Every structure is written in structure tokens, then in C-alpha cells.
Amino acid sequence: xxxRILLNRLILAAVTLLGVAVVVFVLVRVVPGDPVAMMIxxxxxEADIAALRARYGLDLPVPQQFMxxxxxxxxxxxxTSFSLRQGVxxxxxxRIPATLxxxxxxxxxxxxxxxxxxxAATLARGRWLEALIDNVNGLVLAxxxxxxxxxxxxxxxxxxPVLPISGRVDPRLNLDLATNFYLLEALLTGKIKLVGHLIxxxxxxxxxLALPLAAIIARVMKGTLQEAMVQDYILLARIKxxxxxxxVLQEAMRNALVPVLSLTGVQFTFLVGGTVIVERIFSYxxxxxxxxxxxxxxxxxxIQGLVLAFAVLFILINLAVDLITxxxxxxxxxG
Amino acid sequence: MRRPLLDIExxxxxxxxxxxxxxxxxxxxxxxxxxxxxxxxxxxKTSIAKAILGILPRAVTLTGGSIRFDGLELAGADTSTLDKxxxxxxxxxxxxxxxxLNPSRRIxxxxxxxxxxxxxxxxxxxxxxxxxxxxxVHLSDTARILRAYPHELSGGMRQRVLIASAFxxxxxxxxxDEPTSALDVTVQKQILRLIRRLQRDHETAVLFVTHDLxxxxxxxxxxxxxxxxxxxxxxxxxxxxxxxxxxxxxALIAANPRYDQPGxxxxxxxxxxxxxxxxxxxx
Numbered sequence: 367x368x369x370r371i372l373l374n375r376l377i378l379a380a381v382t383l384l385g386v387a388v389v390v391f392v393l394v395r396v397v398p399g400d401p402v403a404m405m406i407x408x409x410x411x412e413a414d415i416a417a418l419r420a421r422y423g424l425d426l427p428v429p430q431q432f433m434x435x436x437x438x439x440x441x442x443x444x445x446t447s448f449s450l451r452q453g454v455x456x457x458x459x460x461r462i463p464a465t466l467x468x469x470x471x472x473x474x475x476x477x478x479x480x481x482x483x484x485x486a487a488t489l490a491r492g493r494w495l496e497a498l499i500d501n502v503n504g505l506v507l508a509x510x511x512x513x514x515x516x517x518x519x520x521x522x523x524x525x526x527p528v529l530p531i532s533g534r535v536d537p538r539l540n541l542d543l544a545t546n547f548y549l550l551e552a553l554l555t556g557k558i559k560l561v562g563h564l565i566x567x568x569x570x571x572x573x574x575l576a577l578p579l580a581a582i583i584a585r586v587m588k589g590t591l592q593e594a595m596v597q598d599y600i601l602l603a604r605i606k607x608x609x610x611x612x613x614v615l616q617e618a619m620r621n622a623l624v625p626v627l628s629l630t631g632v633q634f635t636f637l638v639g640g641t642v643i644v645e646r647i648f649s650y651x652x653x654x655x656x657x658x659x660x661x662x663x664x665x666x667x668x669i670q671g672l673v674l675a676f677a678v679l680f681i682l683i684n685l686a687v688d689l690i691t692x693x694x695x696x697x698x699x700x701g
Numbered sequence: 702m703r704r705p706l707l708d709i710e711x712x713x714x715x716x717x718x719x720x721x722x723x724x725x726x727x728x729x730x731x732x733x734x735x736x737x738x739x740x741x742x743x744x745x746k747t748s749i750a751k752a753i754l755g756i757l758p759r760a761v762t763l764t765g766g767s768i769r770f771d772g773l774e775l776a777g778a779d780t781s782t783l784d785k786x787x788x789x790x791x792x793x794x795x796x797x798x799x800x801x802l803n804p805s806r807r808i809x810x811x812x813x814x815x816x817x818x819x820x821x822x823x824x825x826x827x828x829x830x831x832x833x834x835x836x837x838v839h840l841s842d843t844a845r846i847l848r849a850y851p852h853e854l855s856g857g858m859r860q861r862v863l864i865a866s867a868f869x870x871x872x873x874x875x876x877x878d879e880p881t882s883a884l885d886v887t888v889q890k891q892i893l894r895l896i897r898r899l900q901r902d903h904e905t906a907v908l909f910v911t912h913d914l915x916x917x918x919x920x921x922x923x924x925x926x927x928x929x930x931x932x933x934x935x936x937x938x939x940x941x942x943x944x945x946x947x948x949x950x951x952a953l954i955a956a957n958p959r960y961d962q963p964g965x966x967x968x969x970x971x972x973x974x975x976x977x978x979x980x981x982x983x984x
Contacts, residue, residue, distance in 0.1 A: 492759075597800060598795060598797060598800040598801045599800065599801055599802055599803040599804075601756060601795075601801075602793065602795055602801050602863075603803075604756060604787070605754055605756065605787050605788065605791075605792070605793045606787060606788035606792075606814070606815045606819070607783070607784040607785065607786070607787035607788035607789065607815075607819060608784075608788075608814075608815075608818065609784070612818075616806075616814070617803055617806075620803075620805040620806070621803070621804065621805050694805065695805065696804070696805060696850040696852070697804065697850070697852050
């Protein structure tokens with residue numbers, strides 16, 4: 367049954383990616399802005415412009431350009447960046463680890479924070495603490511990630527400068543790492559000092575991305591937890607004399623988790639989308655930051671490659687959510 | 702009677718609207734006795750059970766009386782006092798086996814958690830004990846059941862699991878809250894017999910909440926008949942059916958379907974009986 371789900375998803379993913387490819391390809395060619403104009407020095411002759419246009423295949427009709435691009439992709443070649451003069455694959459793969467680590471850290475923070483808040487609010491049911499949590503949560507929910515990013519920069523970077531406000535690592539630092547997954551590799555090889563260094567750079571963008579998601583997780587999980595808390599099996603657990611905290615974590619959490627999980631999956635894709643602007647604010651070298659540069663430079667192949675990378679990421683996130691849902695809900699396993 | 706195990710005296714409770722839910726209910730149970738608590742829905746049977754377990758809904762407040770379990774006051778007791786008793790000395794067999802088991806935890810985990818937490822069993826010892834508990838409630842293929850999720854078992858099997866769970870730590874008092882009303886008739890009989898046998902083997906006192914006098918006749922020693930939160934009659938089961946004293950009890954008996962007399966018509970409880978009973982209570 368696992369392989370059937372996977373096969374299904376694979377076919378669906380292929381169709382989705384083709385759709386995304388068509389849309390982004392047409393879109394970047396329809397919007398105003400000529401990539402060739404960005405590449406060439408002012409005052410170039412018509413002949414020079416035409417020659418450059420022909421060199422990048424931009425003189426062909428759009429459907430034909432598309433076929434050339436797709437053929438290249440099937441052969442593993444996503445084209446060459448106009449602005450950086452390097453292969454798109456290498457550029458994107460080199461930057462993806464930075465974004466994945468940032469988004470992963472943000473997700474971990476959001477999950478931990480959201481879950482703790484939801485459990486605390488459930489335990490505080492009917493007391494003033496519950497009202498306080500609800501109100502603060504509502505406030506956090508209303509503030510978008512980039513506002514948090516600016517607030518953090520202002521408070522912790524400028525007014526009380528305790529954290530670095532830019533980049534992933536100190537450029538003077540001599541990194542001795544084999545992969546671009548700096549944080550993961552540092553963790554796995556036990557370079558505790560480097561982990562700390564990376565975290566000080568990542569914590570502000572990660573918190574900015576995490577806070578809205580944490581608030582959503584907290585709100586939804588509190589609802590599902592309270593729904594679970596009135597079930598008969600919870601009552602029976604209370605009659606077994608278990609503590610409230612144990613009942614919430616052991617009996618209610620798992621049943622409350624399924625709706626939260628599917629929502630977190632959707633929201634996490636928004637979080638990944640949010641990396642674009644937040645990475646920009648913190649000059650964090652991920653694919654989001656790269657995407658903004660690519661758009662400014664009218665770097666068509668790079669834009670297309672980055673959009674496809676985001677699409678693959680979203681598909682993988684959704685697949686992971688579905689698989690985890692099946693693991694959590696035993697009734698779905700024999701479907 | 703020996704020293705009472707459960708001694709409820711003058712227990713009164715009101716709901717949020719100020720209406721009485723319980724009106725001075727008194728009830729006494731010795732160790733190892735089976736006491737039936739009968740009445741129509743809304744008579745206060747379940748409120749008494751919940752008051753003992755400390756799980757009355759927020760809207761219902763106790764206004765007087767006492768609940769002593771082996772001399773210890775439970776009415777208004779703090780959570781830690783209750784938590785020590787619940788599960789070990791007092792257990793519950795719930796009404797609906799379909800909703801009383803956690804759908805996402807294996808039977809084995811749900812059956813062993815009290816053993817491990819409240820009685821300090823090791824994981825392995827708890828599993829062995831769980832197996833023998835399942836055998837005691839006549840479930841075979843225990844290894845499979847311990848690994849199963851609730852949705853993989855039938856209603857009757859789940860109720861057996863819950864009964865095994867209630868008897869797990871050999872409590873002195875079990876509250877059975879209409880444990881057969883969600884099951885079909887053939888399974889009901891087996892479950893009743895099972896509770897009766899386990900109760901005798903373990904010498905457990907059982908407070909049996911039910912609206913079914915047939916069930917009372919099968920399983921109980923004594924019975925308390927409730928009406929609108931008040932005790933209208935309290936006697937032995939034997940006497941209850943032979944010479945019911947109260948008009949309401951007589952009406953209740955007449956309204957009970959008898960499977961041994963098919964075709965016999967049922968007599969609904971008349972408004973007159975209800976009215977005179979109500980008057981008697983408020984007087």
C-alpha cells in the first residue's frame with residue numbers, strides 16, 4: 367500500500383511539475399522587462415542585441431523555446447544563469463541547503479513553541495492564564511513574518527546589538543565542511559562551537575518565520591486538544607488516576623495531532639515561501655534571496671529553475687505530511 | 702453489616718440553574734457487595750457515580766452530604782487524594798466500549814499503563830499480567846489483542862478489555878456505569894455473568910448503575926431506586942421484586958420488558974404515580 371501511494375504521488379508530482387514549468391515559463395516571458403537589455407551595455411547596436419538574443423535562444427518562438435528547455439531538463443541540464451554565467455542546477459543545489467536548514471529550524475521552533483502553548487492553554491482551561499494565552503496568541507497571529515524580521519533586526523541587531531543581523535556565517539570564519547548543510551554537518555560531527563555560531567546567525571530569521579506558524583499551531587492544536595479532552599477515553603484515563611499533563615500528552619495529543627499536522631503541512635509551505643523575503647532582510651544566502659536577485663536581473667533560466675525547486679519542495683512536504691498522517695492514524699493503515 | 706466500604710450520606714447537588722440534581726441521597730455498601738442504582742434517565746444515578754469519582758461536570762455542584770470510602774471523605778477531596786485512590790482502589794467500567802478506548806493506542810498500552818504507573822510493574826511484567834487479565838475475561842488470542850487497536854475489536858471484546866482493565870489492580874470498589882446498555886442482548890448476558898464471576902473471585906464491591914431492572918435481578922444483592930435525585934426505595938433485590946413497597950418501584954417493575962414472557966404488554970409509568978412520587982420527595 368505504501369508503494370501504491372508513492373506511485374500515485376509520483377505521477378501526480380510529474381503532472382504538477384509540468385504545469386508549474388509551463389506557467390513559470392510563459393509568465394517570465396509575458397511580464398515586461400527584457401533580459402537582454404539587462405545584460406548588455408547601454409548604446410549597443412541592434413545587431414549586437416540580436417546576436418545576443420540568438421545566442422540565448424530568445425529569438426525563437428516561445429513554444430520552441432519551451433521545447434528546448436524541457437529537452438535540456440530531461441537531460442539534466444536546466445540551462446545557464448544569465449547573470450551568474452553558471453549552470454542553474456549547481457547554483458540552486460548549492461543554495462538549497464541553506465534554505466532547508468533555515469526552514470527546518472523555523473519548523474522545529476514553531477512546532478515546539480506551538481505545542482507547548484497549546485498544552486499550557488489546555489491545562490489552564492477556565493483560568494485567567496488561558497485567556498492571556500489566547501489573547502497573546504491572537505496578537506502574534508496577526509503579525510506577518512517580515513514584520514517580525516524587521517522588529518528583531520531593530521531590537522536585537524541595532525538597539526541592543528547582541529545578534530548578527532546578516533548572513534549565515536561570519537565571512538572571516540574558515541569553514542572546514544564537506545557539504546553545504548552547515549548546521550546539520552556541524553551537529554553530526556559534533557562541532558558544538560560551530561553549531562552555536564550558526565544558530566546565532568539563524569535564530570532571528572528562523573524566529574521571524576516560526577512565530578506566525580507557532581501561533582497557528584497553538585490555536586488549532588488547542589482546539590483539537592480540547593475536543594479530545596472531553597472524550598470518554600480521557601475520562602477513563604482520569605479515573606485511572608493519571609495526572610492532567612500525562613493525560614494531555616499520552617491520551618489526547620496523538621488524536622489531536624492529525625488535523626494539526628495537515629494544517630502544519632500547508633502552513634509550512636507558506637513558511638518556505640516566506641523565506642524569500644526574510645532571507646532578503648537578513649542577507650541569508652538561500653534560494654529565496656537568490657530568487658529575488660534572479661527576478662531583478664531578469665535571469666530567466668535561474669527564475670525557472672528556482673520556481674521548479676520550490677515546487678519540488680512543496681510536493682515533498684505534502685507527501686511527508688500524508689505519510690505521517692497515515693502513521694498517526696491507525697484506522698487509515700488498512701484502507 | 703461489617704464496616705461499610707462506601708458510605709454516602711445525605712448527598713445533595715444542584716445544577717447551574719439551581720435545580721436539585723441529588724436530594725439527600727444516602728447509600729451504604731459493604732465490601733464485596735453488588736449494589737444496584739436504578740432509575741429513569743435524569744434520576745441522578747450517573748451523578749452519584751460521578752460524584753464518587755470526582756468527575757461531576759462543572760455545572761453541577763455538591764451542596765451537602767458526604768461520600769466516605771473506607772472512612773476517607775471523597776466529597777470535595779483534592780485531586781491528589783483522589784488520584785491515589787482512582788485506578789488502584791476505585792475503578793470504572795464505562796458505558797460505551799466503543800468510545801472508552803483511545804483509538805490511536807494499542808490495547809496492550811492501554812491495559813498496561815495503570816499497572817506500570819500505579820503499581821510499578823516493569824514493562825515485561827505488565828504485559829504478562831495483561832495477558833492473564835485478558836484470559837480471565839475469556840479472550841483468547843491474547844497476543845494479537847494486545848497488539849490490536851480498538852477499531853480491530855468488536856464491541857463485546859472491547860467491553861471485556863475494559864472490564865479486564867477495571868479489575869487490573871484489584872480495586873475494592875468498581876463502579877459499573879450501564880456497562881451493558883451499548884451491547885446487544887446476547888452479549889449483555891455474557892458480560893453480566895463475567896462481571897458477576899470476577900466480582901466474586903476478587904471480592905470486589907460493585908456499584909451497578911442501570912435503568913434495567915432485569916439486569917438488577919441478575920447481578921445485584923441490594924438496590925437503591927432513585928427518582929428525580931431522591932431515594933424512593935432501598936432494599937435487597939429479593940425483597941424488591943417480591944414486595945416492592947413504593948408505588949413508583951411497582952410501576953417501574955411493571956414497565957420492565959420481560960424476555961421470558963413474550964407478548965406481555967408493557968405498562969408505562971402513569972403520570973399519577975410520578976406526581977405522587979414527586980410530592981413525596983418534596984415533602
